[in-house]
Amino acid sequence: MRFEPARGGADGFARARSAGEPADQATVRRSNLSLVLRHLSEHGPRSRSAIATETGLNKTTVSSLVSELQARGLVDETGPAHNGAVGRPGRTVTVDGARVGALGLEINVDYIAAYGIDLAGRVLVDRRASFDAMGSGPERSLDELTRVAEASLAEFEAAKATAAGITVAVPGLIDVAAGTVVFAPNLGWRGVPVVGRLAAALARPTVPVTVDNDANLAALAEFSRGVAAGVPDLVYLTGEVGVGGGVISAGRLVRGADGFAGEVGHVLVDPYGERCGCGRIGCWETKVGLAALVRMATPDHAYGLGVDGIVPDPEERLTEIERRLADGDLRVAQALKEIGRWLGIGGATLVNVFNPRVIVLGGYFARLGIHVLAAAQAELDRLVVTGQESRCAFVASDLGFGAAALGAAHVAVERVLTDPTLVTPVGGNPYQLEERR
Amino acid sequence: MRFEPARGGADGFARARSAGEPADQATVRRSNLSLVLRHLSEHGPRSRSAIATETGLNKTTVSSLVSELQARGLVDETGPAHNGAVGRPGRTVTVDGARVGALGLEINVDYIAAYGIDLAGRVLVDRRASFDAMGSGPERSLDELTRVAEASLAEFEAAKATAAGITVAVPGLIDVAAGTVVFAPNLGWRGVPVVGRLAAALARPTVPVTVDNDANLAALAEFSRGVAAGVPDLVYLTGEVGVGGGVISAGRLVRGADGFAGEVGHVLVDPYGERCGCGRIGCWETKVGLAALVRMATPDHAYGLGVDGIVPDPEERLTEIERRLADGDLRVAQALKEIGRWLGIGGATLVNVFNPRVIVLGGYFARLGIHVLAAAQAELDRLVVTGQESRCAFVASDLGFGAAALGAAHVAVERVLTDPTLVTPVGGNPYQLEERR
Numbered sequence: 119m120r121f122e123p124a125r126g127g128a129d130g131f132a133r134a135r136s137a138g139e140p141a142d143q144a145t146v147r148r149s150n151l152s153l154v155l156r157h158l159s160e161h162g163p164r165s166r167s168a169i170a171t172e173t174g175l176n177k178t179t180v181s182s183l184v185s186e187l188q189a190r191g192l193v194d195e196t197g198p199a200h201n202g203a204v205g206r207p208g209r210t211v212t213v214d215g216a217r218v219g220a221l222g223l224e225i226n227v228d229y230i231a232a233y234g235i236d237l238a239g240r241v242l243v244d245r246r247a248s249f250d251a252m253g254s255g256p257e258r259s260l261d262e263l264t265r266v267a268e269a270s271l272a273e274f275e276a277a278k279a280t281a282a283g284i285t286v287a288v289p290g291l292i293d294v295a296a297g298t299v300v301f302a303p304n305l306g307w308r309g310v311p312v313v314g315r316l317a318a319a320l321a322r323p324t325v326p327v328t329v330d331n332d333a334n335l336a337a338l339a340e341f342s343r344g345v346a347a348g349v350p351d352l353v354y355l356t357g358e359v360g361v362g363g364g365v366i367s368a369g370r371l372v373r374g375a376d377g378f379a380g381e382v383g384h385v386l387v388d389p390y391g392e393r394c395g396c397g398r399i400g401c402w403e404t405k406v407g408l409a410a411l412v413r414m415a416t417p418d419h420a421y422g423l424g425v426d427g428i429v430p431d432p433e434e435r436l437t438e439i440e441r442r443l444a445d446g447d448l449r450v451a452q453a454l455k456e457i458g459r460w461l462g463i464g465g466a467t468l469v470n471v472f473n474p475r476v477i478v479l480g481g482y483f484a485r486l487g488i489h490v491l492a493a494a495q496a497e498l499d500r501l502v503v504t505g506q507e508s509r510c511a512f513v514a515s516d517l518g519f520g521a522a523a524l525g526a527a528h529v530a531v532e533r534v535l536t537d538p539t540l541v542t543p544v545g546g547n548p549y550q551l552e553e554r555r
Numbered sequence: 556m557r558f559e560p561a562r563g564g565a566d567g568f569a570r571a572r573s574a575g576e577p578a579d580q581a582t583v584r585r586s587n588l589s590l591v592l593r594h595l596s597e598h599g600p601r602s603r604s605a606i607a608t609e610t611g612l613n614k615t616t617v618s619s620l621v622s623e624l625q626a627r628g629l630v631d632e633t634g635p636a637h638n639g640a641v642g643r644p645g646r647t648v649t650v651d652g653a654r655v656g657a658l659g660l661e662i663n664v665d666y667i668a669a670y671g672i673d674l675a676g677r678v679l680v681d682r683r684a685s686f687d688a689m690g691s692g693p694e695r696s697l698d699e700l701t702r703v704a705e706a707s708l709a710e711f712e713a714a715k716a717t718a719a720g721i722t723v724a725v726p727g728l729i730d731v732a733a734g735t736v737v738f739a740p741n742l743g744w745r746g747v748p749v750v751g752r753l754a755a756a757l758a759r760p761t762v763p764v765t766v767d768n769d770a771n772l773a774a775l776a777e778f779s780r781g782v783a784a785g786v787p788d789l790v791y792l793t794g795e796v797g798v799g800g801g802v803i804s805a806g807r808l809v810r811g812a813d814g815f816a817g818e819v820g821h822v823l824v825d826p827y828g829e830r831c832g833c834g835r836i837g838c839w840e841t842k843v844g845l846a847a848l849v850r851m852a853t854p855d856h857a858y859g860l861g862v863d864g865i866v867p868d869p870e871e872r873l874t875e876i877e878r879r880l881a882d883g884d885l886r887v888a889q890a891l892k893e894i895g896r897w898l899g900i901g902g903a904t905l906v907n908v909f910n911p912r913v914i915v916l917g918g919y920f921a922r923l924g925i926h927v928l929a930a931a932q933a934e935l936d937r938l939v940v941t942g943q944e945s946r947c948a949f950v951a952s953d954l955g956f957g958a959a960a961l962g963a964a965h966v967a968v969e970r971v972l973t974d975p976t977l978v979t980p981v982g983g984n985p986y987q988l989e990e991r992r
Binding site: 301350372374378384385388390396471472474475503510 | 787805809818822825826827833900908909940
């Protein structure tokens, strides 16, 4: 499974070729390093000779590429030269996943999450804690994010892994190239330079940091693993206070001209409806967001304040709603049915314009999936114009609230697979290094 | 400017490489033929030696590729070997555009259009005639389409060009791979095998035929030339009886899981509105389609029937509406303002989900652009959630009702640029042929 890296950057060789222009040597080298590392990552350990045969690269080139990847600590070569021939024909090249890790962070309205993995997919960090980002403002939120990042990187070090990249997920409009949150209405952020601020505050300033939209990252996580893994046309819905979307079409993230595509929470569904947090009337978010559920299901328990004045974690809030449902609270049952119905109505617009095979329900929708899926699917089937000619299924994510942080970590891994030169050699000339091993 | 061919097919070499798999010899050869032909098409005539330097291919390979392209009648080599050296170092390779043509056909509710071009972009055919496709049914419509195709191909022959492909544009859900119109509500077609039927009926059955959605093809035409040429994120709206959309994101057509993406006419905009032709309530098409305009602006002139019972061409109908507007008919002025307002409302949903830079108004919207653009833009600016952070402009297409046929012709040309082996060599072995020239 391949991720599309943030804003182009991948397969420079292929693009340079298809544009009818020659690729420069450094680009070709980087592309070939990526080709070999990705081949090993996807198909498992094999000999230099097998790599050459399977990639179409010549053996001398493969040997040089493997040596450089070794020097960068990305692959290892093991096993005896068992057939007695000169060189190392019996030796096997393996992705040395344990040495290089990637960290995904997510800041959302009421929590911060961190997810760290190494190149082999081993989980190094998995933490989530309630945090009132809305009330804290960007400065204090970024301080807390830095603290979580430092604690996570310490866990990397304890596992003897070096962080090759950090990606931060934020619910809002992101300028990926500038590393800035342009506007995050539910956090109250506008023009916050997340990348610059975090990179400056980290004790390890050499770790490259990027920022991206939470729903985009979660969509990539779903495309990579979970209930919709490998489905090339899917829409992921975040169910938080806000409702966001990440859209994958033909295996690629739909980003739009400014990277703002997928703002599905603000699709108009009811011109005669309620006013949205964005100031407009009748946005989908006003019908299916967590605040709408809390308002309809537990009017005594206004959103944003818990019983004791402390913002409860969304999971705590959902536990309360499920408890009331189990107790036979008809308002809760009715509210969930209404959320399902409006999920289907807005979902039909997404199906009409994107024609996805699956709409993955994330965040709180996933937690309550069993109570909303039937109503949502029935309404969707009724409203989609293509009818029986195509089929789109609502499915509940099994990645939980951590999908964005998980996707962020995967994106950071993907950057390394796409450009292995992001990982600094352990020291000096890679070829000398190889001799020393 | 590159088109994406129907359903993948392009840059097989690049894809095979990036997927970490070796490309087979035939695929590499086809890709390299395409690379050279496209390079010449985009950058103009140059020597074999310049092609080698600029593409990164070696000189022997380039010579062999040029010879094969010559044999297929796609390039020509001219000029004296002026520097006296062995071989032809002073000779120039040129795309021999005049010999190979491509035909685009469009069948819509009330007209059939044909547009033919050669590889150099010269227009060979440009015709459009009223035709009651809705009333005629698929069989008689395909007979008429075949007649138009034959007449067009006769014009190709008169211009001494061979047709390398035909692409048919149809307003509906298309299974491109099967060559079938799955469902075209405004034509009343369901499961019509357009490609098989047309290919069987043509006197020249060797010409490859494909079928695609009219709005997708028009979007590609706009991306290639006209007011939004080169804008990688754009939405094209067809304004016919139905309202369709073609979406280009990051320079690629968004097709969706079944090729049904872009059914924007059936986006819900008013859950308390009128019933649509699709049977549902409140689709955008009921607010902005040509039938809505005619109903609001000229209630005496019901859609589908002219004053004498004959279906008028849309252009005639629009001429009548413009005449009434010039005469001070307030109903017409009010109707156009209302169309503009609803264009903005539905447009905001498209901007929220796709984040395009431009929405190109095609078909009747383009004709009436001056009367609807201001209201549409004002409503769009008011409703888009990204506000000032991004800017999407409504612009009127200058390609007229012929955009889909034009796009169809370009797609047929693009197929040749992507796979030059689609053009059969004039005879025998290409290398022998080259010697005979």
